[in-house]
Amino acid sequence: xxxxxxxxxxxxxxxxxxxxxxxxxxxxxxxxxxxxxxxxxxxxxxxxxxxxxxxxxxxxxxxxxxxxxxxxxxxxxxxxxxxxxxxxxxxxxxxxxxxxxxxxxxxxxxxxxxxxxxxxxxxxxxxxxxxxxxxxxxxxxxxxxxxxxxxxxxxxxxxxxxxxxxxxxxxxxxxxxxxxxxxxxxxxxxxxxxxxxxxxxxxxxxxxxxxxxxxxxxxxxxxxxxxxxxxxxxxxxxxxxxxxxxxxxxxxxxxxxxxxxxxxxxxxxxxxxxxxxxxxxxxxxxxxxxxxxxxxxxxxxxxxxxxxxxxxxxxxxxxxxxxxxxxxxxxxxxxxxxxxxxxxxxxxxxxxxxxxxxxxxxxxxxxxxxxxxxxxxxxxxxxxxxxxxxxxxxxxxxxxxxxxxxxxxxxxxxxxxxxxxxxxxxxxxxxxxxxxxxxxxxxxxxxxxxxxxxxxxxxxxxxxxxxxxxxxxxxxxxxxxxxxxxxxxxxxxxxxxxxxxxxxxxxxxxxxxxxxxxxxxxxxxxxxxxxxxxxxxxxxxxxxxxxxxxxxxxxxxxxxxxxxxxxxxxxxxxxxxxxxxxxxxxxxxxxxxxxxxxxxxxxxxxxxxxxxxxxxxxxxxxxxxxxxxxxxxxxxxxxxxxxx
Numbered sequence: 004x005x006x007x008x009x010x011x012x013x014x015x016x017x018x019x020x021x022x023x024x025x026x027x028x029x030x031x032x033x034x035x036x037x038x039x040x041x042x043x044x045x046x047x048x049x050x051x052x053x054x055x056x057x058x059x060x061x062x063x064x065x066x067x068x069x070x071x072x073x074x075x076x077x078x079x080x081x082x083x084x085x086x087x088x089x090x091x092x093x094x095x096x097x098x099x100x101x102x103x104x105x106x107x108x109x110x111x112x113x114x115x116x117x118x119x120x121x122x123x124x125x126x127x128x129x130x131x132x133x134x135x136x137x138x139x140x141x142x143x144x145x146x147x148x149x150x151x152x153x154x155x156x157x158x159x160x161x162x163x164x165x166x167x168x169x170x171x172x173x174x175x176x177x178x179x180x181x182x183x184x185x186x187x188x189x190x191x192x193x194x195x196x197x198x199x200x201x202x203x204x205x206x207x208x209x210x211x212x213x214x215x216x217x218x219x220x221x222x223x224x225x226x227x228x229x230x231x232x233x234x235x236x237x238x239x240x241x242x243x244x245x246x247x248x249x250x251x252x253x254x255x256x257x258x259x260x261x262x263x264x265x266x267x268x269x270x271x272x273x274x275x276x277x278x279x280x281x282x283x284x285x286x287x288x289x290x291x292x293x294x295x296x297x298x299x300x301x302x303x304x305x306x307x308x309x310x311x312x313x314x315x316x317x318x319x320x321x322x323x324x325x326x327x328x329x330x331x332x333x334x335x336x337x338x339x340x341x342x343x344x345x346x347x348x349x350x351x352x353x354x355x356x357x358x359x360x361x362x363x364x365x366x367x368x369x370x371x372x373x374x375x376x377x378x379x380x381x382x383x384x385x386x387x388x389x390x391x392x393x394x395x396x397x398x399x400x401x402x403x404x405x406x407x408x409x410x411x412x413x414x415x416x417x418x419x420x421x422x423x424x425x426x427x428x429x430x431x432x433x434x435x436x437x438x439x440x441x442x443x444x445x446x447x448x449x450x451x452x453x454x455x456x457x458x459x460x461x462x463x464x465x466x467x468x469x470x471x472x473x474x475x476x477x478x479x480x481x482x483x484x485x486x487x488x489x490x491x492x493x494x495x496x497x498x499x500x501x502x503x504x505x506x507x508x509x510x511x512x513x514x515x516x517x518x519x520x521x522x523x524x525x526x527x528x529x530x531x532x533x534x535x536x537x538x539x540x541x542x543x544x545x546x547x548x549x550x551x552x553x554x555x556x557x558x559x560x561x562x563x564x565x566x567x568x569x570x571x572x573x574x575x576x577x578x579x580x581x582x583x584x585x586x587x588x589x590x591x592x593x594x595x596x597x598x599x600x601x602x603x604x605x606x607x608x609x610x611x612x613x614x615x616x617x618x619x620x621x622x623x624x625x626x627x628x629x630x631x632x633x634x635x636x637x638x639x640x641x642x643x644x645x646x647x
Contacts, residue, residue: 005086006098013086014545016093019057022070025092026077041077042066044260056559057544067556069544079212079255079302082547088213113240115183119174120208120216123189126173127161127206127219137162141205144224148271149351154278157253159208163201163221171197188218188236201234207270209236210252218242220249220270220288235288245293248285248300249273257282258303265362266292266300266309272346279355297331308336308366312345325369329401335369338362370398370414374421392422396429400436480598481516482558483591485524489540489555491584492528502588503532509592516595520554527551597634604630 020029020036029036029052040050040061049063060067068076074085090097099110131137141162145155163170171190175181181197184190190197201221208216218236236242248266250273258264265284267273276284287296300307307328328335338361340349350358374395381387395418402411415433419426484506492503500508507529516522524543531538543555604627611623 005083005090009090009095009098010086010545012095013089013093014541016095017057017070017089017545018054019059019070019073020052020054022089022092023052023059023073026073040064040066041256042259057541058556058559069552069556071545072549072552072556075549077256077259079259082549084213109240112183112186115180116187116239116241117215119179119183119187119189120218122174122177122179123170123187123219124159124161124206124208124216126170127163127208128156128159129161130164130169131155131160131162131206134162134164136164140165140224145205148347149278150274151278154274157277158250158274159216160274161206161208163199163204163206165203166199167202168196168198169202170199186237186239188234188239204234207249209242209247209249211241211247212252212255214252217247222270243295244288246295246299247288248296249288250277250285251299253277254283254285255303258285258300262304263306263308264300264304266307267346268311269345269347272310275347275350276358279350279358281350281355281359292327294327294331297328297333301331301333305332305334306336307333308338308362309369310338310340310346310362312340312343325373326398326401328369329398332407336366337369337372338365338367370395371417371421373398374418378421388422392424392429392432395422396432397436400433400440480591480594481518481521483587484516484595485521485555486558487584487588487591488525488528489538489543489558491588492532493537493539494584496585496588502584503528505588506592507532509596520550521558523551524554524558600630600634604634 023029023038024036027038027041027050029038030048034053034055036052036054037048038050038052039045039048040063042061043064043066045063050059050061052059058067058069059073066076070089071082071085074080074088075082078085078088080088087097089095099107131141145160150160168190171184174184174189175197181190181192184197185192188200191200192198201219204221204223207220207222209218209220211217218239218241220236221234223230223232235244238244249270254264254273254277261283263283265276265281267276267284267286268288269286270288273284273286276282285300297307325335340346342349344352346358349361353361374391377391377394378388381391399411399414399418402414411433412430415430416426419429422429488503488506492501492506494502496502496505516525527543528538531542536542540555540559544552544559546552546555607623607626607630611620611627615623
């Protein structure tokens with residue numbers, strides 16, 4: 004894990020304008036910066052960045068956050084990946100917390116493989132562009148396939164010379180470890196001599212989500228009878244084929260923007276479609292889809308369109324992984340390329356515009372397509388038809404989330420019509436599969452003792468969409484209390500106390516705060532403060548608990564900020580933070596106290612409605628008078644209360 008010291012170093016250097024500006028063209032307006040929102044299509048800029056508060060906010064779609072959450076949203080990084088990106092940008096050396104020797108060794112091997120792969124990618128690219136063999140054989144082949152130089156450079160495509168050990172010599176001369184070169188799959192050792200594994204092949208680097216090279220796909224040039232068409236990097240510490248989609252690094256923003264991922268089989272399919280301007284496309288590498296690959300798609304979109312060859316092998320490949328995709332909650336469509344073509348050849352044959360039209364017009368619903376194919380395969384065989392009905396019912400049963408109910412019922416209706424069976428019977432069969440699955444899951448669940456297990460994830464808290472939530476006056480003041488604590492907590496209240504001391508000493512009853520996320524912020528603040536840590540907004544803004552961070556961002560939201568040129572247009576001294584912070588704090592504390600008094604009054608009045616003796620009733624009446632007097636005295640002594 005990254006040490007806290009490293010995290011603090013990173014956060015001390017982060018400039019939200021600089022980070023967001025790496026992805027969005029920003030223009031200064033007043034104290035803030037504005038630009039076109041990267042999270043939704045817009046023509047007029049509604050995306051604002053506040054350098055003073057270190058947050059961004061889109062007033063169009065409601066997205067808001069800090070530098071880390073921006074990277075997590077825009078680049079789909081994890082929290083740790085975002086920190087590593089920032090560390091790299093601001094030249095902060097990452098220090099890891101104490102880890103086991105085995106894990107440390109694993110990290111060192113992974114780092115070494117990344118370094119070797121970077122060297123190899125640059126070497127292969129150089130041989131493609133700057134060697135006679137590369138230009139005559141490999142470049143000629145690529146251009147014959149229709150690839151232009153700019154797309155070759157974009158995907159960092161290269162070439163491995165036909166000489167048996169040209170790369171091995173260069174790598175060993177560069178003092179790269181021979182053991183790691185073998186592990187990377189770049190060389191093989193025979194009779195104690197290293198040889199190039201990819202000689203005479205076109206090299207396709209495979210990148211991770213941050214652009215680092217994980218491994219390679221090496222394609223033979225032309226047709227060779229005995230040699231495999233592709234050789235891929237073997238599984239190692241950084242290359243796991245089941246977790247990789249080729250081209251995802253180049254496609255991620257286009258997928259996010261189009262809200263659709265196109266999935267093809269091969270590397271050249273991806274490159275050709277990108278060259279044609281269709282960039283929301285990735286490749287599975289010719290293997291069956293895996294849960295990890297589908298989750299990678301789901302990070303960007305729920306809409307997956309699979310584009311495969313129209314031959315029988317292509318159809319079978321398309322059908323594999325269907326149930327997994329449905330279980331992941333993806334909306335899956337299928338497009339089959341006609342005339343024994345593949346996406347690469349077909350887009351070159353008909354052009355980009357016609358290809359896009361073809362995809363749009365020929366999308367087939369995956370489940371209904373499966374019914375058609377299996378029905379055709381079953382023919383008149385009764386046993387096959389019975390198996391088909393069970394298979395389709397089991398597939399539909401995987402749509403078992405509450406929000407999928409309407410979709411599930413629609414599939415039952417349409418599939419029963421195609422299969423010519425009773426709709427009620429299919430519905431019953433689907434429900435049976437759902438019950439079986441639930442019972443199976445329940446049998447595996449551990450006894451609930453209030454603890455979480457390694458294979459049982461803790462509950463996930465999903466933040467509400469603050470753009471669509473209308474806060475009442477009570478919640479606005481609750482947020483005001485937390486904002487005062489974050490902004491002013493370390494400022495002086497009087498000679499002996501800080502604002503944080505005043506707030507906590509005033510015994511603001513946290514039960515009076517309805518929003519429990521705000522209570523969590525106050526409790527976290529107090530725990531740090533009691534330990535001698537001096538917490539400020541930044542401690543929470545970049546907290547690894549993304550729910551906590553998101554709540555703080557919403558509390559610090561900036562609908563309006565005072566223009567720096569205000570003094571040029573109006574006379575008189577403008578109040579500063581130093582002038583108003585005590586009044587601000589007193590206002591929110593007073594409001595919560597009055598709110599508590601009013602709740603006590605309500606409870607007291609409700610108690611008065613019940614049967615009582617005359618003595619008890621007198622006590623309740625006196626209590627009411629006393630509480631009312633307290634409320635009036637508090638309002639009178641403190642002046643006007645905001646949001647009263």
